[in-house]
Structure formats: C-alpha cells, structure tokens
Amino acid sequence: MASKSSARLAALTVAAVCSASTIVLTSPAQADSVRVHDIQGSTRLSPYAGRQVTDVAGIVTGVRGYGSSRGFWIQDPRPDADPATSEGVFVFTGSTPKGVAVGDAVTVSGTVSEYVPGGTSSGNQSLTEITRPTFTVVSSGNEIPAATTISARSVPRAYAPEGDAEADGSVNGLPLRPSEYALDFYESLEGMNVRVADARVVGASDPYTELWVTVKPRENANRRGGTVYGSYDSQNTGRLQIQSLGRPADFPDANVGDTLAGTTAGPLDYNQYGGYTMVASEIGTLESGGLERESTRRQSDRELAVATYNVENLDPSDDTFAAHAEAIVRNLASPDIVSLEEIQDDNGTTDDGTVTAGATVGKLIDAIVAAGGPRYDWRGIDPVDGQDGGQPGGNIRQAFLFNPERVSFTDRGAGDATTATQVTKVRGKAALTHSPGRVAPADAAWEDSRKPLAGEFVFRGRTVVVIANHFNSKGGDQGLTAQYQPPSRSSETQRHAQARVLNTFVKDILATQKNADVVALGDINDFEFSTTTRILEDDDALWSAVKSLPRSERYSYVYQGNSQVLDQILVSPSIRWGGRLSYDSVHVNAEFHDQISDHDPQVLRFRP
Structure with a gap:
C-alpha cells in the first residue's frame, strides 16, 4: 500500500492556509473580545469562523517553529463549565513565531479560520485557527494550564456519531458529545494541553518522527503488543498519534509493544496524516517491550x-x-x-x-x-x-x-x-x-x-x-x-x-x-x-x-x-x-x- 513516499515529504511543505482548504462561512466581519471556548464552540466549526476577533486571552502552551504550519497554541486558564468547548486554539503565524514563548500570557487578535488539512476534497475535519494574528505579551513565566489526561477511562467506547444525512454524512454541524464518542472527545480537546501516561506503542516510529500509542492496551490486543483492526466497527478508540515539538534527534526509536513510560504531554493538534495528534513537548521514557522478529518453520519434504x-x-x-x-x-x-x-x-x-x-x-x-x-x-x-x-x-x-x-x-x-x-x-x-x-x-x-x-x-x-x-x-x-x-x-x-x-x-x-x-x-x-x-x-x-x-x-x-x-x-x-x-x-x-x-x-x- 505505502511506498518510499517523496510525495508526503513534498506535502509537508504546502502552505498551511489556502483557499482550497479553508472553510469560509459568511458572518459579520467583526467580533468583540471573546474567550477561546467561545471561538471553539460546541460543534466542530467555530461560530466565529471568518470573523475578526480581538484580545483573545490565553497562556502559550507550545510554539512550533518548523514545517509548514508554524505558530503557537494558547489556552485559557479559566475554563467554562461546558465539556464540549475546547479551551485551546492554534495561532497560525505562517513563519517562525518571534517574541513569544511557552508560559507567556498573551492577547491575540486576528481572523478565525477553519483549515482543512489535505484540502476540502480530502474529507478531513477542519482545525480551528486564528490566522493573520497580532499579539501582545502581557507577562512571562506563567504556569501553563494543567494537561488534561487522556486515558482508557476518559475515552468513550463508541468511535464516532453517524453523520448528518442532510449534510452528506458530515458530523461538522452535530453538537459534540465528548462523553459518548471518541472523536467528539478528542475534538473537545482540540488545541488544549493534554497528556497520556505509560502509553503503549502500537505504531512504530517512522522517518517523520511520528509514532502511535494507545491508552487502551487491552482494546483488540494481540500477543505482540499491537491493536488489531478486525472490522469496520473496530476503529480502536484508544489510538493517538504522537509527534515531537522538540528536536527530531530526541524522538525515540520505538517498536510496537514498547512503552512511553511516565508522562507524554503537549498540545492536541489535527493533521491529514492521522487526525488527532499530540505534538509532544514532553515525551515519556522509552521502555522496550522486547519485540523480536519472527521466523517461520521450514517446510517438510512433502510440503x-x-x-x-x-x-x-x-x-x-x-x-x-x-x-x-x-x-x-x-x-x-x-x-x-x-x-x-x-x-x-x-x-x-x-x-x-x-x-x-x-x-x-x-x-x-x-x-x-x-x-x-x-x-x-x-x-x-x-x-x-x-x-x-x-x-x-x-x-x-x-x-x-x-x-x-x-x-x-x-x-x-x-x-x-x-x-x-x-x-x-x-x-x-x-x-x-x-x-x-x-x-x-x-x-x-x-x-x-x-x-x-x-x-x-x-x-x-x-x-x-x-x-x-x-x-x-x-x-x-x-x-x-x-x-x-x-x-x-x-x-x-x-x-x-x-x-x-x-x-x-x-x-x-x-x-x-x-x-x-x-x-x-x-x-x-x-x-x-x-x-x-x-x-x-x-x-x-x-x-x-x-x-x-x-x-x-x-x-x-x-x-x-x-x-x-x-x-x-x-x-x-x-x-x-x-x-x-x-x-x-x-x-x-x-x-x-x-x-x-x-x-x-x-x-x-x-x-x-
């Protein structure tokens, strides 16, 4: 199926915002000062998409200065009471962000956009962003909001709701139900600082410094530590992609069955190569699961x-x-x-x-x-x-x-x-x-x-x-x-x-x-x-x-x-x-x- 894909490497250099991959919604051009959870809303599409927002307050939880999607994440340290509304959002700067660091309290003004990784024809979900931003650093050295734990207990067993038939099967307009569906749960954390603990690796490290873990090690498990896809109803809700927000050289060489012991934490992103992805600023210690390559028996003379x-x-x-x-x-x-x-x-x-x-x-x-x-x-x-x-x-x-x-x-x-x-x-x-x-x-x-x-x-x-x-x-x-x-x-x-x-x-x-x-x-x-x-x-x-x-x-x-x-x-x-x-x-x-x-x-x- 896959191959030595130079195509993917080329795809990583595509501009992060373009008309072919941004959902444009018609709405008033200006919005008063709003909070992050107002921008995120309780569905997958922001009620402020296409609008200007001013002085959105948050603490910087991560800065990405590499690749095509450069910018930083902010999170409101004063969350609302609605579990469906995320408290984090990505601020897309286009070039390497300057004058901003993790722990800064900032106010951000810009345009709310819904960016679809891979383009709208891909069918992917969109990522809510603030684009064309201006920002002010109010203070530095602040404690970042505590990471929300993603665990076997918090991720629902059902994977996704049935799409809206009147919207060609899209789930975009459906109210998020994070306690019922795994995809709704992850969406409710989009842009927020999240963590997993002692996560088992179910997809080996690849040349793009990515790997996959599961927070449900017993979910459709096999004897070698992997998670088996056994039917179209077995999407395996505990899977989560991990990328590194640090130096690629520090990314672990992990095999299936290994464990990232301790805490792995960072902002929760969404991309075209796996959907919800933790961009980890902290990666647990790699513990080997001892996986070895198999050998089959030799055939007999009559076989x-x-x-x-x-x-x-x-x-x-x-x-x-x-x-x-x-x-x-x-x-x-x-x-x-x-x-x-x-x-x-x-x-x-x-x-x-x-x-x-x-x-x-x-x-x-x-x-x-x-x-x-x-x-x-x-x-x-x-x-x-x-x-x-x-x-x-x-x-x-x-x-x-x-x-x-x-x-x-x-x-x-x-x-x-x-x-x-x-x-x-x-x-x-x-x-x-x-x-x-x-x-x-x-x-x-x-x-x-x-x-x-x-x-x-x-x-x-x-x-x-x-x-x-x-x-x-x-x-x-x-x-x-x-x-x-x-x-x-x-x-x-x-x-x-x-x-x-x-x-x-x-x-x-x-x-x-x-x-x-x-x-x-x-x-x-x-x-x-x-x-x-x-x-x-x-x-x-x-x-x-x-x-x-x-x-x-x-x-x-x-x-x-x-x-x-x-x-x-x-x-x-x-x-x-x-x-x-x-x-x-x-x-x-x-x-x-x-x-x-x-x-x-x-x-x-x-x-x-």
Missing part, C-alpha cells in the same frame, strides 16, 4: 511452501538487498515459491523508458545465495512503460522466485504485457495458454494498476497454478477521523472489479479441472473481512487462508496504530480441504522502526 512479500519499491540502487535476503532465508525459511510485489525496473524511478527488471531480481537472488539460501530461478513479465501505477518511472510489477531444486516451472507460450493468458486443457488437466502470463491485462479493472501474473509450477508431480497480485491501493479513501462518518472508501470500486476478474479466472480453471490446486496471493490492499475478499471467494472458488489464524493474529501491516490485513494468500478448495494447510504471517517489518518494507510476508505450507 510446498508458497510466500508473498511486498519488498517496497525495490530497485538496484537500494541498500536493503542483504536484509531482504536475510528475511527470505532466515525468517521465511527459504520458501519454494515467493511472489514478490513492488519490484521496480532496472534503474528505479529514472523515467527513461526502461522496463526490464533482470538487474533488480538478479541482485536479490545473488544476495539470497550470499545469505546461505538457494539460488532461486525467476519468472516475470515486463509491463508497458508507465501503465501499472506506482512511483513514476519505477514500473513496479510482481515476479516469481522459485527454488529449482524443489519445484519446476512450466514454461508455455510465455506471454507479454498485453497478451492475456487463458485456461485450456492439457492431458485432461487445466493449464495456461501462457505461463508466465498475465490475467486479462486489457480489462479496465487493471487501468493504472498492476496486472496479475500467473504461472504453472510442478511439485512432486502435481501442478499448482500460482497467481501473483498487487491490487489497487487505498489512496483516496477518507481517513477514520474524517468529517464524514462512516468515511467513504472510494478506492474499493477498482479493487472490487479486480476481484471479480480474478475470481472469474479461477472459476475457469476449476470448471476445467475441479480439483485443480490454485493459489492467488499478494498485496490485495484490503482486509480479510472486506467486500473485496468476499468477491474473490465468491462461490467458494477461493478462500483467504489468513482466516485460519486466530482473529488477534490476522495482520500484515500497521497503519495509524491499527494492525491489519493487506497481504493475503487465497487457495482453491482442493488445498483448503485436502492439503493439511499451515499459514503463518511472519512479523519482520511492519511493527519495527527499522523496517525494510512496510509489509510483513506471508507463508502458506500445504501438501498438493
């Missing part, structure tokens, strides 16, 4: 081991080949067949028409040998330049690695980027007209997306058809903290179409040979409980083998503190019911700050 591994835009210039090889040899126990996703062409993102990937795959194969593994052979099909999505110029595709000492590949009329493989019958058994071949590459379902790669393998005299996939990403979906509840998942439309194409292809194989062994695997970019998966499984043509694991162990990816399934291995009925199936999600990447890919590989073992 075929098939794996899927998204290697995250691998190209010859990367320095991760030895680490990937170690993962394949040590942690995955050298599977017989490996479906690789996100293999880039031989010069990576250089956009010069290159589409071959022999150098990329060859360098990985050599690294596997150096790590003590077998010398894998490989098969793949070069895409048409620029037609399969991913990083521009990278031409990502799937590729098969296979151990020729254990399995053989049936080369039959090798296909190309635009020629579809079909199902035929050879000596009474289902076969592919092109092996390797692509499944329906001209179908609109695969527009600007990776086309499935199919191939025939033979293990102990039995043919297994393997189909490597990388479905459309979730880009464009609204976030869990969106103003629209439930949020829209627009990217599903293309994945549903892709799932129907693949399901139909598998049904063609099974109609030709009822007991055919078929494995469809890869980065499906969707959950095991999703409609995408149900379409893949339609009429029992396939079954997602990750569902053989306990619910708390079903995950291959960690996103915004949610451990979730994106990578799957689906099998035909003959494998599900007759192959003594063994499935393992091998956690070597997604939970670690020093990951070499954002995906964990999956391994299936069975007896054909």
Whole structure:
C-alpha cells in the first residue's frame, strides 16, 4: 500500500492556509473580545469562523517553529463549565513565531479560520485557527494550564456519531458529545494541553518522527503488543498519534509493544496524516517491550511452501538487498515459491523508458545465495512503460522466485504485457495458454494498476497454478477521523472489479479441472473481512487462508496504530480441504522502526 513516499515529504511543505482548504462561512466581519471556548464552540466549526476577533486571552502552551504550519497554541486558564468547548486554539503565524514563548500570557487578535488539512476534497475535519494574528505579551513565566489526561477511562467506547444525512454524512454541524464518542472527545480537546501516561506503542516510529500509542492496551490486543483492526466497527478508540515539538534527534526509536513510560504531554493538534495528534513537548521514557522478529518453520519434504512479500519499491540502487535476503532465508525459511510485489525496473524511478527488471531480481537472488539460501530461478513479465501505477518511472510489477531444486516451472507460450493468458486443457488437466502470463491485462479493472501474473509450477508431480497480485491501493479513501462518518472508501470500486476478474479466472480453471490446486496471493490492499475478499471467494472458488489464524493474529501491516490485513494468500478448495494447510504471517517489518518494507510476508505450507 505505502511506498518510499517523496510525495508526503513534498506535502509537508504546502502552505498551511489556502483557499482550497479553508472553510469560509459568511458572518459579520467583526467580533468583540471573546474567550477561546467561545471561538471553539460546541460543534466542530467555530461560530466565529471568518470573523475578526480581538484580545483573545490565553497562556502559550507550545510554539512550533518548523514545517509548514508554524505558530503557537494558547489556552485559557479559566475554563467554562461546558465539556464540549475546547479551551485551546492554534495561532497560525505562517513563519517562525518571534517574541513569544511557552508560559507567556498573551492577547491575540486576528481572523478565525477553519483549515482543512489535505484540502476540502480530502474529507478531513477542519482545525480551528486564528490566522493573520497580532499579539501582545502581557507577562512571562506563567504556569501553563494543567494537561488534561487522556486515558482508557476518559475515552468513550463508541468511535464516532453517524453523520448528518442532510449534510452528506458530515458530523461538522452535530453538537459534540465528548462523553459518548471518541472523536467528539478528542475534538473537545482540540488545541488544549493534554497528556497520556505509560502509553503503549502500537505504531512504530517512522522517518517523520511520528509514532502511535494507545491508552487502551487491552482494546483488540494481540500477543505482540499491537491493536488489531478486525472490522469496520473496530476503529480502536484508544489510538493517538504522537509527534515531537522538540528536536527530531530526541524522538525515540520505538517498536510496537514498547512503552512511553511516565508522562507524554503537549498540545492536541489535527493533521491529514492521522487526525488527532499530540505534538509532544514532553515525551515519556522509552521502555522496550522486547519485540523480536519472527521466523517461520521450514517446510517438510512433502510440503510446498508458497510466500508473498511486498519488498517496497525495490530497485538496484537500494541498500536493503542483504536484509531482504536475510528475511527470505532466515525468517521465511527459504520458501519454494515467493511472489514478490513492488519490484521496480532496472534503474528505479529514472523515467527513461526502461522496463526490464533482470538487474533488480538478479541482485536479490545473488544476495539470497550470499545469505546461505538457494539460488532461486525467476519468472516475470515486463509491463508497458508507465501503465501499472506506482512511483513514476519505477514500473513496479510482481515476479516469481522459485527454488529449482524443489519445484519446476512450466514454461508455455510465455506471454507479454498485453497478451492475456487463458485456461485450456492439457492431458485432461487445466493449464495456461501462457505461463508466465498475465490475467486479462486489457480489462479496465487493471487501468493504472498492476496486472496479475500467473504461472504453472510442478511439485512432486502435481501442478499448482500460482497467481501473483498487487491490487489497487487505498489512496483516496477518507481517513477514520474524517468529517464524514462512516468515511467513504472510494478506492474499493477498482479493487472490487479486480476481484471479480480474478475470481472469474479461477472459476475457469476449476470448471476445467475441479480439483485443480490454485493459489492467488499478494498485496490485495484490503482486509480479510472486506467486500473485496468476499468477491474473490465468491462461490467458494477461493478462500483467504489468513482466516485460519486466530482473529488477534490476522495482520500484515500497521497503519495509524491499527494492525491489519493487506497481504493475503487465497487457495482453491482442493488445498483448503485436502492439503493439511499451515499459514503463518511472519512479523519482520511492519511493527519495527527499522523496517525494510512496510509489509510483513506471508507463508502458506500445504501438501498438493
């Protein structure tokens, strides 16, 4: 799903206020002196949006002098009695604030604005700000207002209210009910100084000095310390993103299962990369949870081991080949067949028409040998330049690695980027007209997306058809903290179409040979409980083998503190019911700050 995203880094430099991302409300131009809680109001939109305010009093609780959203937070030390109205607000200065420091008592005049991180088309909630400010420091060295504790007891169990049908499902105009809904609770603290205590890490530190914690460590927990996303109703209310208001060098390198012991505190912000975020001026002491990378068992002589591994835009210039090889040899126990996703062409993102990937795959194969593994052979099909999505110029595709000492590949009329493989019958058994071949590459379902790669393998005299996939990403979906509840998942439309194409292809194989062994695997970019998966499984043509694991162990990816399934291995009925199936999600990447890919590989073992 995710990749080495220069796009996000670029997004961080976008101006913090622009007409495309600021909600403009028509109202009188001038307001008398008001308090912060008056500005925040009891809904998500300020009743003063678009109006000038004067002499808003508060204590400075944080100063942000970096990034695109520079300014400072103020909080009124004399709160009102309404739990729905926040006492804090962000003052957007645009440039590094001068002449103001934490502990200053200030009065601020300016324009109240509702800024939508990511732009109004993102569906995100808005952040109430005072923009174009002038301010006066009244006194310095004041004690800042005590931080409000966010805890398992204070955060409600329900995540969000149902959006207003008359407002296209938006929650913006609904009265905040902070004792009933988690999103309302967080909104009621927007801009305020907040704290968490002894918070468990559920999303590892990333290169942007961010991590995720939970204040509800028992909420959908797994044995490795994470928080599992097991349904669309399991948004996990205790999750909170932590950024640093201090030096990036001081930010901890945390893994899932670690703890920020003691107090972590700072103003509560809202951004496009996770919604409600504590910008911490104080970070607890990192205590290791002792998380270690997993290793799966080696397959027996009679078991075929098939794996899927998204290697995250691998190209010859990367320095991760030895680490990937170690993962394949040590942690995955050298599977017989490996479906690789996100293999880039031989010069990576250089956009010069290159589409071959022999150098990329060859360098990985050599690294596997150096790590003590077998010398894998490989098969793949070069895409048409620029037609399969991913990083521009990278031409990502799937590729098969296979151990020729254990399995053989049936080369039959090798296909190309635009020629579809079909199902035929050879000596009474289902076969592919092109092996390797692509499944329906001209179908609109695969527009600007990776086309499935199919191939025939033979293990102990039995043919297994393997189909490597990388479905459309979730880009464009609204976030869990969106103003629209439930949020829209627009990217599903293309994945549903892709799932129907693949399901139909598998049904063609099974109609030709009822007991055919078929494995469809890869980065499906969707959950095991999703409609995408149900379409893949339609009429029992396939079954997602990750569902053989306990619910708390079903995950291959960690996103915004949610451990979730994106990578799957689906099998035909003959494998599900007759192959003594063994499935393992091998956690070597997604939970670690020093990951070499954002995906964990999956391994299936069975007896054909």
